[in-house]
Ligand SMILES: O=P(O)(O)OC[C@H]1O[C@](O)(COP(=O)(O)O)[C@@H](O)[C@@H]1O
Ligand SMILES: [Mg+2]
Protein backbone atom coordinates (compact mmCIF):
# COMPACT_ATOMS: atom_id res chain seq x y z
CA UNK A 1 0.00 0.00 0.00
CA UNK A 2 1.49 3.38 -0.93
CA UNK A 3 1.31 5.90 1.89
CA UNK A 4 0.52 9.58 1.58
CA UNK A 5 3.49 11.96 1.66
CA UNK A 6 3.43 15.18 3.71
CA UNK A 7 3.41 17.12 0.42
CA UNK A 8 0.31 15.32 -0.82
CA UNK A 9 -1.38 15.66 2.60
CA UNK A 10 -0.79 19.42 2.55
CA UNK A 11 -2.07 19.75 -1.03
CA UNK A 12 -5.26 17.98 0.04
CA UNK A 13 -5.54 20.22 3.12
CA UNK A 14 -5.28 23.20 0.75
CA UNK A 15 -7.96 21.76 -1.56
CA UNK A 16 -10.26 21.32 1.43
CA UNK A 17 -9.72 24.98 2.32
CA UNK A 18 -7.89 24.25 5.60
CA UNK A 19 -4.72 26.09 4.55
CA UNK A 20 -3.68 28.49 1.79
CA UNK A 21 -0.70 27.96 -0.55
CA UNK A 22 1.60 30.20 1.57
CA UNK A 23 0.96 28.22 4.73
CA UNK A 24 1.41 24.95 2.84
CA UNK A 25 4.82 26.04 1.56
CA UNK A 26 5.81 27.43 4.95
CA UNK A 27 5.11 24.04 6.59
CA UNK A 28 7.12 22.33 3.84
CA UNK A 29 10.07 24.62 4.59
CA UNK A 30 9.91 23.88 8.32
CA UNK A 31 9.67 20.13 7.61
CA UNK A 32 12.73 20.36 5.34
CA UNK A 33 14.69 22.18 8.03
CA UNK A 34 13.70 19.46 10.53
CA UNK A 35 15.06 16.84 8.14
CA UNK A 36 18.40 18.65 8.15
CA UNK A 37 18.37 18.82 11.96
CA UNK A 38 17.52 15.10 12.05
CA UNK A 39 20.60 14.34 9.92
CA UNK A 40 22.81 16.42 12.25
CA UNK A 41 21.33 14.71 15.35
CA UNK A 42 21.82 11.29 13.75
CA UNK A 43 25.52 11.87 13.13
CA UNK A 44 26.15 12.48 16.83
CA UNK A 45 29.79 12.01 17.77
CA UNK A 46 30.73 11.35 14.12
CA UNK A 47 30.52 15.10 13.53
CA UNK A 48 31.15 18.10 15.75
CA UNK A 49 27.58 18.57 17.02
CA UNK A 50 27.75 17.30 20.61
CA UNK A 51 28.77 19.28 23.68
CA UNK A 52 28.46 22.88 24.82
CA UNK A 53 28.45 25.83 22.45
CA UNK A 54 31.31 28.22 23.05
CA UNK A 55 31.08 32.01 22.74
CA UNK A 56 33.65 34.17 20.94
CA UNK A 57 35.53 34.72 24.20
CA UNK A 58 35.96 30.95 24.67
CA UNK A 59 33.44 30.73 27.55
CA UNK A 60 30.33 28.53 27.45
CA UNK A 61 27.66 30.29 25.45
CA UNK A 62 24.44 31.25 27.27
CA UNK A 63 21.09 32.15 25.68
CA UNK A 64 18.89 35.13 26.57
CA UNK A 65 17.22 33.08 29.28
CA UNK A 66 20.49 32.38 31.04
CA UNK A 67 20.60 28.74 29.93
CA UNK A 68 23.83 27.15 28.68
CA UNK A 69 23.56 26.49 24.96
CA UNK A 70 24.54 23.21 23.36
CA UNK A 71 26.11 23.19 19.90
CA UNK A 72 22.96 21.55 18.58
CA UNK A 73 20.75 24.32 20.05
CA UNK A 74 22.75 26.86 18.04
CA UNK A 75 22.99 24.77 14.86
CA UNK A 76 19.27 23.91 14.84
CA UNK A 77 18.41 27.58 15.30
CA UNK A 78 20.63 28.51 12.35
CA UNK A 79 19.14 25.79 10.14
CA UNK A 80 15.59 26.99 10.84
CA UNK A 81 16.47 30.65 10.32
CA UNK A 82 18.32 30.03 7.09
CA UNK A 83 15.64 27.76 5.61
CA UNK A 84 12.92 30.27 6.40
CA UNK A 85 14.79 33.33 5.16
CA UNK A 86 14.50 31.92 1.63
CA UNK A 87 10.94 30.62 2.03
CA UNK A 88 9.10 33.85 1.19
CA UNK A 89 6.10 33.13 3.43
CA UNK A 90 7.18 34.69 6.68
CA UNK A 91 7.38 38.20 8.08
CA UNK A 92 9.59 37.18 11.03
CA UNK A 93 10.86 34.34 13.21
CA UNK A 94 11.16 34.16 17.00
CA UNK A 95 13.11 31.51 18.86
CA UNK A 96 14.02 30.28 22.32
CA UNK A 97 17.62 31.09 21.40
CA UNK A 98 17.09 34.76 20.40
CA UNK A 99 16.10 37.65 22.65
CA UNK A 100 13.99 39.39 20.02
CA UNK A 101 12.21 38.34 16.87
CA UNK A 102 14.20 38.37 13.65
CA UNK A 103 12.41 39.98 10.71
CA UNK A 104 13.07 38.33 7.34
CA UNK A 105 15.98 40.36 5.86
CA UNK A 106 15.09 43.04 3.29
CA UNK A 107 16.93 41.16 0.55
CA UNK A 108 14.43 38.29 0.79
CA UNK A 109 10.73 38.17 -0.04
CA UNK A 110 8.44 38.62 2.97
CA UNK A 111 5.11 36.93 3.66
CA UNK A 112 2.30 37.30 6.19
CA UNK A 113 3.13 34.66 8.77
CA UNK A 114 5.08 34.65 12.03
CA UNK A 115 6.98 31.54 13.04
CA UNK A 116 8.06 30.69 16.60
CA UNK A 117 10.26 27.77 17.49
CA UNK A 118 12.12 25.88 20.15
CA UNK A 119 14.83 24.71 17.74
CA UNK A 120 16.09 21.93 19.97
CA UNK A 121 13.91 20.73 22.81
CA UNK A 122 15.32 18.47 25.52
CA UNK A 123 18.83 19.94 25.43
CA UNK A 124 19.97 17.96 28.49
CA UNK A 125 19.38 14.75 26.49
CA UNK A 126 21.55 15.66 23.46
CA UNK A 127 24.81 14.28 24.76
CA UNK A 128 23.26 11.09 26.16
CA UNK A 129 21.58 9.91 22.93
CA UNK A 130 17.99 10.24 24.20
CA UNK A 131 15.11 11.54 22.05
CA UNK A 132 15.07 15.29 21.46
CA UNK A 133 13.04 17.47 19.10
CA UNK A 134 11.94 20.75 17.53
CA UNK A 135 8.67 22.54 18.41
CA UNK A 136 7.04 25.22 16.23
CA UNK A 137 4.01 27.49 16.15
CA UNK A 138 2.63 29.62 13.29
CA UNK A 139 0.65 32.86 13.72
CA UNK A 140 -0.64 35.44 11.26
CA UNK A 141 1.12 38.79 11.21
CA UNK A 142 -1.41 41.48 12.20
CA UNK A 143 -2.93 43.24 9.16
CA UNK A 144 -1.05 46.36 8.07
CA UNK A 145 1.34 46.00 11.00
CA UNK A 146 4.43 47.26 9.15
CA UNK A 147 7.95 46.30 10.22
CA UNK A 148 7.71 43.09 12.32
CA UNK A 149 8.34 43.48 16.06
CA UNK A 150 8.02 41.31 19.18
CA UNK A 151 4.59 42.78 20.00
CA UNK A 152 3.13 41.26 16.81
CA UNK A 153 3.80 37.78 18.22
CA UNK A 154 1.89 38.40 21.45
CA UNK A 155 -1.28 36.57 20.42
CA UNK A 156 -3.05 33.86 22.44
CA UNK A 157 -2.46 30.24 21.41
CA UNK A 158 -6.01 30.03 20.06
CA UNK A 159 -4.79 32.27 17.18
CA UNK A 160 -2.26 29.67 15.98
CA UNK A 161 -2.91 28.59 12.38
CA UNK A 162 -0.54 25.64 12.62
CA UNK A 163 1.56 23.92 15.25
CA UNK A 164 3.83 20.94 15.30
CA UNK A 165 6.87 19.18 16.59
CA UNK A 166 9.49 16.87 15.25
CA UNK A 167 10.92 14.17 17.50
CA UNK A 168 14.37 12.80 16.70
CA UNK A 169 14.09 9.38 18.27
CA UNK A 170 14.50 5.80 17.04
CA UNK A 171 12.57 7.18 14.07
CA UNK A 172 12.10 10.83 13.15
CA UNK A 173 8.44 11.87 13.40
CA UNK A 174 6.66 15.08 12.48
CA UNK A 175 3.40 15.74 14.35
CA UNK A 176 1.27 18.47 12.81
CA UNK A 177 -2.03 20.26 13.21
CA UNK A 178 -3.50 22.98 11.00
CA UNK A 179 -6.65 23.07 13.15
CA UNK A 180 -8.28 19.95 11.71
CA UNK A 181 -6.99 17.09 13.83
CA UNK A 182 -3.47 16.06 14.77
CA UNK A 183 -1.54 13.84 12.38
CA UNK A 184 1.76 11.93 12.56
CA UNK A 185 4.28 11.61 9.71
CA UNK A 186 7.31 9.33 9.83
CA UNK A 187 10.52 10.22 8.02
CA UNK A 188 11.33 7.59 5.42
CA UNK A 189 15.11 7.98 5.58
CA UNK A 190 15.66 6.16 2.28
CA UNK A 191 13.20 8.30 0.33
CA UNK A 192 13.99 11.44 2.33
CA UNK A 193 10.30 12.28 2.78
CA UNK A 194 7.76 12.38 5.60
CA UNK A 195 4.86 9.96 5.12
CA UNK A 196 1.54 9.96 6.93
CA UNK A 197 1.53 7.10 9.43
CA UNK A 198 -1.29 8.15 11.80
CA UNK A 199 -4.21 10.31 10.80
CA UNK A 200 -6.41 11.93 13.44
CA UNK A 201 -4.70 10.88 16.64
CA UNK A 202 -7.08 10.52 19.61
CA UNK A 203 -5.67 10.67 23.15
CA UNK A 204 -7.46 8.25 25.52
CA UNK A 205 -9.61 10.36 27.90
CA UNK A 206 -8.53 8.60 31.07
CA UNK A 207 -5.10 7.35 32.09
CA UNK A 208 -3.01 5.66 34.77
CA UNK A 209 0.27 7.35 33.80
CA UNK A 210 1.76 10.69 34.82
CA UNK A 211 4.94 12.52 33.80
CA UNK A 212 6.55 14.97 36.19
CA UNK A 213 9.99 15.76 37.60
CA UNK A 214 9.37 14.42 41.12
CA UNK A 215 12.66 15.83 42.43
CA UNK A 216 10.95 19.23 42.62
CA UNK A 217 8.12 17.98 44.84
CA UNK A 218 9.13 19.92 47.95
CA UNK A 219 8.89 23.20 46.02
CA UNK A 220 5.31 22.75 44.74
CA UNK A 221 2.25 24.63 46.00
CA UNK A 222 -0.34 22.83 48.23
CA UNK A 223 -2.90 21.76 45.54
CA UNK A 224 -0.09 20.25 43.48
CA UNK A 225 1.20 18.37 46.54
CA UNK A 226 -2.32 17.10 47.25
CA UNK A 227 -2.94 16.01 43.65
CA UNK A 228 0.29 14.00 43.31
CA UNK A 229 -0.07 12.53 46.83
CA UNK A 230 -3.45 11.15 45.72
CA UNK A 231 -1.92 9.67 42.53
CA UNK A 232 0.81 8.00 44.61
CA UNK A 233 -1.79 6.61 47.05
CA UNK A 234 -2.94 4.38 44.17
CA UNK A 235 -5.89 2.02 44.43
CA UNK A 236 -6.27 2.60 48.19
CA UNK A 237 -6.39 6.40 47.74
CA UNK A 238 -9.22 8.72 46.61
CA UNK A 239 -8.42 8.21 42.90
CA UNK A 240 -9.01 4.46 43.27
CA UNK A 241 -6.37 3.26 40.79
CA UNK A 242 -2.64 2.58 40.63
CA UNK A 243 -0.59 5.03 38.55
CA UNK A 244 2.70 4.55 36.73
CA UNK A 245 5.26 7.35 36.19
CA UNK A 246 7.50 8.28 33.23
CA UNK A 247 9.81 11.30 32.78
CA UNK A 248 12.08 11.54 29.74
CA UNK A 249 12.95 15.24 30.30
CA UNK A 250 12.38 16.05 26.62
CA UNK A 251 8.94 17.63 26.33
CA UNK A 252 8.60 16.40 22.73
CA UNK A 253 9.20 12.79 23.75
CA UNK A 254 6.97 12.95 26.84
CA UNK A 255 4.16 14.59 24.86
CA UNK A 256 4.57 12.09 22.05
CA UNK A 257 4.10 9.20 24.48
CA UNK A 258 0.92 10.88 25.72
CA UNK A 259 -0.39 11.36 22.17
CA UNK A 260 0.31 7.68 21.55
CA UNK A 261 -1.11 6.03 24.67
CA UNK A 262 -2.47 8.76 26.97
CA UNK A 263 -1.15 10.21 30.21
CA UNK A 264 -0.68 13.60 31.84
CA UNK A 265 2.44 15.77 31.46
CA UNK A 266 3.01 18.35 34.19
CA UNK A 267 5.59 21.07 34.73
CA UNK A 268 4.04 23.08 37.58
CA UNK A 269 4.92 26.38 39.19
CA UNK A 270 7.39 25.94 42.02
CA UNK A 271 8.76 28.25 44.68
CA UNK A 272 12.43 28.15 43.60
CA UNK A 273 11.73 31.05 41.25
CA UNK A 274 8.46 32.44 42.65
CA UNK A 275 8.27 35.26 40.09
CA UNK A 276 8.22 32.82 37.19
CA UNK A 277 4.95 30.99 36.54
CA UNK A 278 6.84 27.84 35.45
CA UNK A 279 9.87 26.53 33.56
CA UNK A 280 8.38 26.00 30.12
CA UNK A 281 7.81 28.80 27.64
CA UNK A 282 4.25 29.72 26.66
CA UNK A 283 4.73 30.78 23.06
CA UNK A 284 6.96 28.07 21.57
CA UNK A 285 6.52 25.13 23.96
CA UNK A 286 3.14 25.23 25.73
CA UNK A 287 0.99 26.82 22.98
CA UNK A 288 1.93 24.51 20.10
CA UNK A 289 1.72 21.43 22.35
CA UNK A 290 -1.65 22.59 23.71
CA UNK A 291 -3.02 22.97 20.17
CA UNK A 292 -1.79 19.49 19.16
CA UNK A 293 -3.20 17.93 22.33
CA UNK A 294 -6.60 19.66 22.08
CA UNK A 295 -6.85 18.75 18.40
CA UNK A 296 -6.33 15.13 19.50
CA UNK A 297 -9.18 15.32 22.04
CA UNK A 298 -6.99 16.07 25.08
CA UNK A 299 -6.81 19.14 27.33
CA UNK A 300 -4.14 21.66 28.35
CA UNK A 301 -4.24 24.10 31.28
CA UNK A 302 -1.84 25.99 33.53
CA UNK A 303 -3.60 24.40 36.50
CA UNK A 304 -6.33 27.04 36.40
CA UNK A 305 -6.83 28.41 32.86
CA UNK A 306 -6.92 26.87 29.40
CA UNK A 307 -3.43 27.46 27.98
CA UNK A 308 -4.72 28.53 24.55
CA UNK A 309 -6.72 31.39 26.18
CA UNK A 310 -3.71 33.00 27.88
CA UNK A 311 -2.79 36.44 26.51
CA UNK A 312 1.03 36.51 26.38
CA UNK A 313 2.82 39.56 27.76
CA UNK A 314 6.28 38.80 26.40
CA UNK A 315 8.01 36.54 23.88
CA UNK A 316 9.77 34.30 26.41
CA UNK A 317 6.99 34.23 29.03
CA UNK A 318 6.89 31.08 31.18
CA UNK A 319 3.82 29.10 32.13
CA UNK A 320 2.85 26.09 34.25
CA UNK A 321 1.76 23.20 32.04
CA UNK A 322 -0.75 20.37 32.61
CA UNK A 323 -1.61 18.55 29.40
CA UNK A 324 -2.77 15.22 28.06
CA UNK A 325 -5.70 12.89 28.79
CA UNK A 326 -8.77 15.03 29.27
CA UNK A 327 -10.17 13.48 32.48
CA UNK A 328 -6.79 13.61 34.22
CA UNK A 329 -6.06 17.24 33.22
CA UNK A 330 -9.53 18.17 34.47
CA UNK A 331 -8.87 16.35 37.76
CA UNK A 332 -5.52 18.14 38.29
CA UNK A 333 -7.12 21.48 37.41
CA UNK A 334 -9.97 20.80 39.86
CA UNK A 335 -7.49 20.37 42.76
CA UNK A 336 -6.13 23.87 42.01
CA UNK A 337 -9.50 25.56 41.53
CA UNK A 338 -10.98 23.99 44.68
CA UNK A 339 -7.91 25.04 46.65
CA UNK A 340 -8.30 28.62 45.37
CA UNK A 341 -12.03 28.63 46.15
CA UNK A 342 -11.33 27.61 49.77
CA UNK A 343 -9.13 30.73 49.97
O1 LIG B 1 15.36 19.01 33.56
P1 LIG B 1 13.94 19.20 33.97
O2 LIG B 1 13.76 20.25 35.02
O3 LIG B 1 13.28 17.90 34.33
O4 LIG B 1 13.19 19.83 32.70
C1 LIG B 1 12.90 19.11 31.57
C2 LIG B 1 12.13 19.98 30.63
O5 LIG B 1 12.99 21.02 30.17
C3 LIG B 1 13.03 21.03 28.74
O6 LIG B 1 14.18 20.35 28.32
C4 LIG B 1 13.07 22.50 28.32
O7 LIG B 1 13.29 22.64 26.96
P2 LIG B 1 14.73 23.09 26.32
O8 LIG B 1 15.62 21.88 26.35
O9 LIG B 1 14.27 23.48 24.95
O10 LIG B 1 15.22 24.24 27.15
C5 LIG B 1 11.79 20.25 28.31
O11 LIG B 1 11.95 19.61 27.08
C6 LIG B 1 11.64 19.22 29.42
O12 LIG B 1 10.31 18.80 29.60
MG1 LIG C 1 12.16 23.12 25.07
Ligand SMILES: [Mg+2]
Nearest residue numbers: 096118120121
Ligand atom coordinates in the same frame (compact mmCIF):
# COMPACT_ATOMS: atom_id res chain seq x y z
MG1 LIG D 1 15.29 24.30 23.34
